Amino acid sequence: MRIVLGVGGGIAAYKVASLLRLFTEAGHDVTVIPTEAATRFVGVATWEALSGHPVSNSVFDDVHTVNHVRLGHEAELIVVAPATADLLSRAATGQANDLLSNTLLMAGDCPVLMAPAMHSEMWQHPATQANVETLRSRGVTVLEPASGRLTGSDSGPGRLPEPEAIFEAALALAGAPSVPNSPDITAPDAAPSPPAAGRPLAGLTVTISAGGTREPLDPVRFLGNRSSGKQGVALAAAARDAGARVRLLAGHMDVPPPAGVDVIRVETALELRKAALHAAADSDVIIMAAAVADFRPADVAGTKIKKRDDVADPVITLVRNPDILRELVEVRDAASRTQLVVGFAAETGDADGDVLDYAAAKLRRKACDLLVVNHVGQDKVFGEDTNSVVILSRTGSEPQEASGSKSDVAAAVIDRISAELSRVVPPA
């Protein structure tokens, strides 16, 4: 595959040398385009030696070949790492002031992945976040930066994801296997093959909600829940590894989202509802793994609610949140869409019935296709690294058990989804 590797002017440029090695060792043909600032961190000679191609950052070199047009047209994948705040901004506003920005504008339908790295303040700045939103809305995959130690004494979100994670995410985006010299790489003219074993969701879009919603009471307080987001994040990684384009609707989570998925942050149930209904329009699969608050405070105070000795303590009135899962099924049916909707249920048994009795009733009520049921107790499931679930199907097929790490459970759920889909649309 012909890859353009754009390198931004950040200290993490040195890690991109390893990324380049991963690409070339997997048999890909990589042209490196550093920005002017990037060459202050890693010199042109390094990129030329590692890629085996001449390297330039100017549109005025090799003018006779109209370099930016050729590179943009020929690329089958463009990866930008580190994507600095400046590069994200220039890409979002369509600037064309060096070879890399020109090439990005010439990319057409070519998949583009950007791996940001910068200080947390720069990443979290509304200007950067708006640029990221713009790029994502245009179909560019912008990875979430990793969290940890940054260049100075600071730490937080802003680290370049590890080269291996960028490599995997990039090849998943391009629909290429990560093993070297496989038929997909060496025979670009071959007829499209059915989804390879291990990539059963290739070509599909999967939307996954994860984490817990937070329902504000006043500017500093909220009603939340103990969801860590670990199971939803494991599902997103498993769906990505199965070849899907993954959109993660992320509520409050204790873990970072996986590399290679599009992340849409939400806070409240109403925000999640809006994002989920919007995402549903082009999703083949929706997995509602988020812990959505069933109720929200009826009134949100504009200023912090104060303790006062001269008035009675406040009483919080709650109103019910919409059932997003149920609504997604209704919208799907009304639009006659072919879409698999998967719900999660955290249940406890009681004197009137066991966990599975309650879960079966919930499956009927929600009318989703699959319901992944886990048994919750004082120390079970929330925040843990392991899980034990039963997958119930609306078709009435045998309940399926899965347990182990949350990644094991995610893999079992994704396998089951793939099996359900192949029943609806058998592979070509």
Ligand code: C5P
């Ligand atoms: O009704 P219960 O909260 O037990 O249902 C759990 C399932 O429904 C989960 O898939 C959760 O994401 C979803 N849900 C929802 N909207 C709500 C409450 C839960 O979509 N308001």
